[in-house]
Amino acid sequence: MRLSNSFYQSRKLVDLVENQTSYELDDSAMHIFETHLRAERVQLQFGTPVLASMFQGKKIMHLRDKPSFEFLPGESLILPADELMSIDFPEAREDNPTRCLAMEIGKNQLAHVIAIMNDSMTRSDGQEWNLMDYNFHFTNDPSIYQILQRLVYLYTENHPSKDFFVSNMLQELVIRILQANARKAYQNDTRELSGSKRLAYIVQYIRENLRNPLSIKELSEKACMSESHFYKVFKQEMGISPTDLINEERINRATQLLKDPYCDLTEVFLACGFTNRSYFNRMFKRLKGISPNSYRNRFM
Numbered sequence: 001m002r003l004s005n006s007f008y009q010s011r012k013l014v015d016l017v018e019n020q021t022s023y024e025l026d027d028s029a030m031h032i033f034e035t036h037l038r039a040e041r042v043q044l045q046f047g048t049p050v051l052a053s054m055f056q057g058k059k060i061m062h063l064r065d066k067p068s069f070e071f072l073p074g075e076s077l078i079l080p081a082d083e084l085m086s087i088d089f090p091e092a093r094e095d096n097p098t099r100c101l102a103m104e105i106g107k108n109q110l111a112h113v114i115a116i117m118n119d120s121m122t123r124s125d126g127q128e129w130n131l132m133d134y135n136f137h138f139t140n141d142p143s144i145y146q147i148l149q150r151l152v153y154l155y156t157e158n159h160p161s162k163d164f165f166v167s168n169m170l171q172e173l174v175i176r177i178l179q180a181n182a183r184k185a186y187q188n189d190t191r192e193l194s195g196s197k198r199l200a201y202i203v204q205y206i207r208e209n210l211r212n213p214l215s216i217k218e219l220s221e222k223a224c225m226s227e228s229h230f231y232k233v234f235k236q237e238m239g240i241s242p243t244d245l246i247n248e249e250r251i252n253r254a255t256q257l258l259k260d261p262y263c264d265l266t267e268v269f270l271a272c273g274f275t276n277r278s279y280f281n282r283m284f285k286r287l288k289g290i291s292p293n294s295y296r297n298r299f300m
Contacts, residue, residue, distance in 0.1 A: 003032065003055065003099070003152060016094070018042055023155040025163050027106035028170055030155040034099050035092040044085045048104045049131070051177070052077045053140065053148055057098030060088035066135050071100075076144070078136040078177065101152065105170060113174040121175075121236045124198045124223075129178060136181050143239075144180070147173045179239025186238070198223050199237060203245070210250050210273045216242055250274065251287045258296045265292060 011021040016036040023030045032055075035042075041062070052071075059071040063085060071077060079085070092098040110131065117129040140148065147169055154165050186200045205222055206214060219242055220230035234242050250272040257268045269280035269292075284292045 002149065003156075017089070018044065025155075025166055027109045028166060029104040030151065031102040031104070032099065033102065034097045035089045036094045036097045037089070038092050039089045042087045042089065044087060045082060046079070046102065046104055048081050048106060049110065050079045050081075050083075051101075051103040051105065051173070052079060053101045053103070055099035055101060057089070057096065058091050059098060059100065060090060062086040062088075063135055069137065071137075074145070075137065075139050076148075076177075077138075078181075080135075083135070101148065103151070103170075105174065109167070109170060110174060113171050114178075116171070117175060117178065122233070123182075123237055124233045136177075136184070138180055138184060141176075141180065141239075144173065144176055147176065176239055179237065183238045183240070183245075198225075199234065202234075202242075203249075206246055206249055207253075210246075210253055211271055212273065214246050214273070246273075247283055248287060251284055254280070254284060254292065255288070255295065258292060259299045261296075261299070268292070 011032070017039045019034045019036070021032045021034075033044075035057070053076040054071055054073045056073055060068055061071045061077070062068050063079075063083065089098050114129050114131070121129065123129065151166065151169050151173070154162060154169065159165070186197065186203050189200070202219055202223055205219070216227050216231060220227045223230050225233065231242065234245075238245060240248070254268050254272045257263050257271060263271075266277070269277060272280070274280040274283075281291060284290075284295070288295060
Protein backbone atom coordinates (compact mmCIF):
# COMPACT_ATOMS: atom_id res chain seq x y z
CA MET A 1 0.00 0.00 0.00
CA ARG A 2 1.30 3.46 -0.87
CA LEU A 3 1.08 6.71 1.08
CA SER A 4 0.18 9.79 -0.95
CA ASN A 5 2.57 12.66 -1.59
CA SER A 6 0.23 14.96 0.34
CA PHE A 7 0.83 12.82 3.45
CA TYR A 8 4.60 13.28 3.28
CA GLN A 9 4.21 16.99 2.56
CA SER A 10 1.90 17.64 5.52
CA ARG A 11 3.02 15.25 8.26
CA LYS A 12 5.45 16.26 11.00
CA LEU A 13 7.90 13.70 12.32
CA VAL A 14 8.01 14.41 16.06
CA ASP A 15 8.49 10.99 17.68
CA LEU A 16 10.65 8.15 16.45
CA VAL A 17 8.37 5.58 18.14
CA GLU A 18 4.74 5.61 16.98
CA ASN A 19 4.80 9.06 15.41
CA GLN A 20 1.13 9.81 14.71
CA THR A 21 -0.41 11.76 11.83
CA SER A 22 -4.20 12.10 12.12
CA TYR A 23 -7.03 13.11 9.81
CA GLU A 24 -10.40 13.53 11.52
CA LEU A 25 -13.91 13.80 10.04
CA ASP A 26 -17.36 13.90 11.65
CA ASP A 27 -17.83 10.17 12.28
CA SER A 28 -14.46 8.66 11.44
CA ALA A 29 -10.73 9.28 11.66
CA MET A 30 -7.60 7.93 10.01
CA HIS A 31 -4.28 7.76 11.85
CA ILE A 32 -0.96 6.80 10.30
CA PHE A 33 1.68 5.56 12.73
CA GLU A 34 5.40 5.45 11.94
CA THR A 35 8.07 3.82 14.06
CA HIS A 36 11.75 4.48 13.27
CA LEU A 37 13.38 2.65 16.19
CA ARG A 38 13.14 -0.88 17.54
CA ALA A 39 10.82 -0.96 20.55
CA GLU A 40 8.93 -3.40 22.76
CA ARG A 41 5.56 -3.38 24.52
CA VAL A 42 4.45 0.00 23.18
CA GLN A 43 0.84 0.47 24.31
CA LEU A 44 -1.96 1.90 22.20
CA GLN A 45 -5.71 2.20 22.77
CA PHE A 46 -8.70 3.76 20.98
CA GLY A 47 -12.14 4.68 22.31
CA THR A 48 -13.94 3.43 19.17
CA PRO A 49 -13.78 0.25 17.04
CA VAL A 50 -10.65 0.32 14.86
CA LEU A 51 -9.44 -1.22 11.63
CA ALA A 52 -5.64 -1.47 11.70
CA SER A 53 -3.80 -2.25 8.47
CA MET A 54 -0.07 -2.66 7.89
CA PHE A 55 1.79 -0.68 5.23
CA GLN A 56 5.42 -1.55 5.87
CA GLY A 57 7.59 -3.51 8.29
CA LYS A 58 6.51 -5.94 11.00
CA LYS A 59 4.79 -5.73 14.37
CA ILE A 60 4.33 -8.35 17.07
CA MET A 61 0.86 -7.88 18.53
CA HIS A 62 -0.04 -8.79 22.12
CA LEU A 63 -3.81 -8.65 22.68
CA ARG A 64 -6.12 -9.71 25.47
CA ASP A 65 -7.31 -13.34 25.19
CA LYS A 66 -5.28 -13.99 22.02
CA PRO A 67 -1.80 -15.52 21.53
CA SER A 68 0.85 -13.09 20.28
CA PHE A 69 1.15 -12.95 16.49
CA GLU A 70 3.04 -11.23 13.68
CA PHE A 71 1.27 -8.35 11.92
CA LEU A 72 2.61 -7.96 8.37
CA PRO A 73 2.06 -5.75 5.29
CA GLY A 74 -1.12 -6.66 3.42
CA GLU A 75 -2.88 -7.72 6.63
CA SER A 76 -5.60 -6.03 8.67
CA LEU A 77 -6.99 -6.40 12.16
CA ILE A 78 -10.36 -5.38 13.63
CA LEU A 79 -10.21 -4.24 17.25
CA PRO A 80 -13.04 -3.31 19.64
CA ALA A 81 -13.30 0.00 21.43
CA ASP A 82 -10.95 0.34 24.42
CA GLU A 83 -8.87 -2.73 23.45
CA LEU A 84 -5.39 -2.22 24.90
CA MET A 85 -2.73 -3.22 22.38
CA SER A 86 0.84 -3.96 23.39
CA ILE A 87 3.14 -3.88 20.36
CA ASP A 88 6.74 -4.87 19.57
CA PHE A 89 8.66 -3.39 16.64
CA PRO A 90 11.52 -5.86 16.05
CA GLU A 91 12.71 -4.49 12.68
CA ALA A 92 12.02 -0.73 12.75
CA ARG A 93 14.91 1.49 11.66
CA GLU A 94 15.27 5.12 10.61
CA ASP A 95 15.91 4.05 7.02
CA ASN A 96 13.19 1.37 7.10
CA PRO A 97 10.34 2.50 9.40
CA THR A 98 7.33 0.42 10.35
CA ARG A 99 4.13 2.05 9.08
CA CYS A 100 0.55 1.21 9.97
CA LEU A 101 -2.89 2.72 9.34
CA ALA A 102 -5.57 2.84 12.05
CA MET A 103 -9.10 3.67 10.94
CA GLU A 104 -11.62 4.70 13.61
CA ILE A 105 -15.23 4.18 12.53
CA GLY A 106 -17.95 5.74 14.63
CA LYS A 107 -20.64 3.56 16.21
CA ASN A 108 -23.40 5.46 14.36
CA GLN A 109 -21.69 4.76 11.05
CA LEU A 110 -21.37 1.06 11.86
CA ALA A 111 -24.99 0.82 13.00
CA HIS A 112 -26.17 2.52 9.80
CA VAL A 113 -24.28 0.10 7.54
CA ILE A 114 -25.45 -2.97 9.48
CA ALA A 115 -29.07 -1.75 9.26
CA ILE A 116 -28.72 -1.44 5.47
CA MET A 117 -27.29 -4.98 5.27
CA ASN A 118 -30.13 -6.44 7.33
CA ASP A 119 -32.70 -4.66 5.16
CA SER A 120 -31.29 -5.75 1.81
CA MET A 121 -28.84 -8.67 2.30
CA THR A 122 -30.71 -11.58 3.89
CA ARG A 123 -28.44 -14.28 5.31
CA SER A 124 -28.93 -17.94 4.44
CA ASP A 125 -29.26 -18.92 8.11
CA GLY A 126 -31.92 -16.28 8.84
CA GLN A 127 -29.69 -14.53 11.37
CA GLU A 128 -29.04 -10.81 11.30
CA TRP A 129 -25.75 -9.22 10.38
CA ASN A 130 -23.93 -7.89 13.39
CA LEU A 131 -20.51 -6.63 14.34
CA MET A 132 -17.80 -9.12 13.37
CA ASP A 133 -15.79 -11.20 15.78
CA TYR A 134 -13.37 -8.72 17.25
CA ASN A 135 -9.64 -9.27 17.00
CA PHE A 136 -10.43 -10.58 13.49
CA HIS A 137 -7.02 -10.85 11.78
CA PHE A 138 -7.09 -11.32 8.02
CA THR A 139 -5.22 -10.83 4.75
CA ASN A 140 -6.64 -8.02 2.62
CA ASP A 141 -8.28 -9.30 -0.55
CA PRO A 142 -7.89 -7.09 -3.68
CA SER A 143 -11.18 -5.27 -3.07
CA ILE A 144 -10.33 -4.34 0.54
CA TYR A 145 -6.82 -3.33 -0.48
CA GLN A 146 -8.18 -0.97 -3.14
CA ILE A 147 -10.69 0.59 -0.73
CA LEU A 148 -7.96 1.21 1.86
CA GLN A 149 -5.72 2.74 -0.79
CA ARG A 150 -8.55 5.01 -1.90
CA LEU A 151 -9.32 6.04 1.70
CA VAL A 152 -5.69 7.03 2.26
CA TYR A 153 -5.96 9.31 -0.75
CA LEU A 154 -9.34 10.76 0.28
CA TYR A 155 -8.36 11.54 3.86
CA THR A 156 -5.16 13.29 2.80
CA GLU A 157 -6.85 15.17 -0.06
CA ASN A 158 -8.11 18.71 0.51
CA HIS A 159 -11.56 18.41 -1.10
CA PRO A 160 -14.83 20.11 -0.02
CA SER A 161 -16.79 16.85 -0.42
CA LYS A 162 -14.30 14.73 1.52
CA ASP A 163 -16.82 13.70 4.22
CA PHE A 164 -19.28 12.40 1.62
CA PHE A 165 -16.63 10.50 -0.35
CA VAL A 166 -15.15 8.91 2.79
CA SER A 167 -18.58 7.93 4.15
CA ASN A 168 -19.41 6.04 0.95
CA MET A 169 -16.07 4.23 0.92
CA LEU A 170 -16.38 3.29 4.61
CA GLN A 171 -19.80 1.79 3.94
CA GLU A 172 -18.35 -0.51 1.30
CA LEU A 173 -15.36 -1.32 3.51
CA VAL A 174 -17.57 -2.40 6.44
CA ILE A 175 -19.74 -4.58 4.17
CA ARG A 176 -16.73 -6.32 2.63
CA ILE A 177 -15.10 -6.90 6.02
CA LEU A 178 -18.29 -8.41 7.45
CA GLN A 179 -18.53 -10.68 4.40
CA ALA A 180 -14.87 -11.66 4.78
CA ASN A 181 -15.50 -12.44 8.45
CA ALA A 182 -18.50 -14.64 7.57
CA ARG A 183 -16.47 -16.41 4.88
CA LYS A 184 -13.58 -17.07 7.26
CA ALA A 185 -15.97 -18.47 9.87
CA TYR A 186 -17.48 -20.88 7.33
CA GLN A 187 -14.03 -21.94 6.11
CA ASN A 188 -12.40 -22.29 9.54
CA ASP A 189 -15.31 -24.02 11.30
CA THR A 190 -16.73 -25.93 8.34
CA ARG A 191 -17.33 -29.28 10.02
CA GLU A 192 -18.79 -27.77 13.19
CA LEU A 193 -21.19 -25.53 11.25
CA SER A 194 -22.08 -27.80 8.32
CA GLY A 195 -24.90 -29.50 10.21
CA SER A 196 -26.80 -26.27 10.85
CA LYS A 197 -25.54 -23.70 8.29
CA ARG A 198 -26.33 -24.30 4.63
CA LEU A 199 -23.35 -22.37 3.29
CA ALA A 200 -20.97 -24.15 5.67
CA TYR A 201 -22.36 -27.43 4.32
CA ILE A 202 -21.66 -26.21 0.77
CA VAL A 203 -18.07 -25.27 1.69
CA GLN A 204 -17.62 -28.76 3.16
CA TYR A 205 -19.10 -30.34 0.03
CA ILE A 206 -16.75 -28.30 -2.19
CA ARG A 207 -13.72 -29.42 -0.16
CA GLU A 208 -14.73 -33.07 -0.40
CA ASN A 209 -15.18 -32.84 -4.18
CA LEU A 210 -12.38 -30.54 -5.34
CA ARG A 211 -11.07 -33.13 -7.80
CA ASN A 212 -14.45 -33.28 -9.56
CA PRO A 213 -16.18 -30.71 -11.79
CA LEU A 214 -18.40 -28.47 -9.66
CA SER A 215 -21.26 -26.39 -11.05
CA ILE A 216 -23.62 -23.74 -9.65
CA LYS A 217 -26.50 -26.08 -10.54
CA GLU A 218 -25.06 -28.91 -8.45
CA LEU A 219 -24.26 -26.67 -5.48
CA SER A 220 -27.66 -24.97 -5.54
CA GLU A 221 -29.38 -28.37 -5.50
CA LYS A 222 -27.28 -29.38 -2.47
CA ALA A 223 -28.35 -26.13 -0.78
CA CYS A 224 -32.03 -26.73 -1.74
CA MET A 225 -32.23 -23.38 -3.55
CA SER A 226 -32.82 -22.22 -7.09
CA GLU A 227 -29.62 -21.38 -8.99
CA SER A 228 -30.33 -17.65 -9.06
CA HIS A 229 -31.24 -17.45 -5.38
CA PHE A 230 -28.27 -19.59 -4.33
CA TYR A 231 -25.85 -17.42 -6.32
CA LYS A 232 -27.29 -14.20 -4.86
CA VAL A 233 -27.32 -15.40 -1.24
CA PHE A 234 -23.85 -16.94 -1.52
CA LYS A 235 -22.26 -13.81 -2.95
CA GLN A 236 -23.91 -11.33 -0.61
CA GLU A 237 -23.04 -13.40 2.47
CA MET A 238 -19.56 -14.59 1.51
CA GLY A 239 -18.48 -11.58 -0.52
CA ILE A 240 -17.30 -13.70 -3.45
CA SER A 241 -19.00 -15.93 -6.03
CA PRO A 242 -19.23 -19.73 -5.66
CA THR A 243 -16.73 -20.09 -8.53
CA ASP A 244 -14.26 -17.80 -6.78
CA LEU A 245 -14.55 -19.83 -3.57
CA ILE A 246 -14.04 -23.09 -5.49
CA ASN A 247 -10.85 -21.70 -7.03
CA GLU A 248 -9.69 -20.41 -3.65
CA GLU A 249 -10.22 -23.83 -2.05
CA ARG A 250 -8.47 -25.58 -4.95
CA ILE A 251 -5.44 -23.31 -4.69
CA ASN A 252 -5.36 -23.76 -0.91
CA ARG A 253 -5.29 -27.52 -1.48
CA ALA A 254 -2.52 -27.04 -4.04
CA THR A 255 -0.36 -25.17 -1.52
CA GLN A 256 -0.51 -28.21 0.76
CA LEU A 257 0.35 -30.67 -2.03
CA LEU A 258 3.24 -28.54 -3.29
CA LYS A 259 5.04 -29.08 0.03
CA ASP A 260 5.49 -32.73 -0.96
CA PRO A 261 8.63 -32.92 -3.18
CA TYR A 262 7.49 -36.27 -4.59
CA CYS A 263 4.21 -34.91 -5.98
CA ASP A 264 4.83 -33.43 -9.43
CA LEU A 265 2.95 -30.40 -10.74
CA THR A 266 0.71 -32.42 -13.04
CA GLU A 267 -0.45 -34.55 -10.11
CA VAL A 268 -1.02 -31.39 -8.07
CA PHE A 269 -3.26 -29.54 -10.49
CA LEU A 270 -5.23 -32.66 -11.44
CA ALA A 271 -5.79 -33.55 -7.77
CA CYS A 272 -7.17 -30.04 -7.20
CA GLY A 273 -9.70 -30.25 -10.04
CA PHE A 274 -7.85 -28.24 -12.70
CA THR A 275 -7.71 -29.76 -16.18
CA ASN A 276 -5.50 -27.08 -17.71
CA ARG A 277 -1.92 -26.45 -16.51
CA SER A 278 -1.75 -22.86 -17.76
CA TYR A 279 -5.07 -21.96 -16.07
CA PHE A 280 -3.82 -23.51 -12.83
CA ASN A 281 -0.61 -21.45 -13.06
CA ARG A 282 -2.55 -18.22 -13.71
CA MET A 283 -5.01 -18.83 -10.87
CA PHE A 284 -2.23 -19.77 -8.43
CA LYS A 285 -0.25 -16.63 -9.22
CA ARG A 286 -3.38 -14.47 -9.00
CA LEU A 287 -4.30 -15.77 -5.52
CA LYS A 288 -0.83 -16.34 -4.05
CA GLY A 289 1.24 -13.73 -5.88
CA ILE A 290 3.87 -16.21 -7.09
CA SER A 291 4.03 -19.18 -9.46
CA PRO A 292 3.51 -22.77 -8.22
CA ASN A 293 7.19 -23.55 -8.88
CA SER A 294 8.36 -20.53 -6.88
CA TYR A 295 6.05 -21.52 -4.05
CA ARG A 296 7.38 -25.07 -4.05
CA ASN A 297 10.99 -23.84 -3.96
CA ARG A 298 10.32 -22.34 -0.54
CA PHE A 299 10.16 -25.88 0.87
CA MET A 300 13.07 -27.42 -1.02
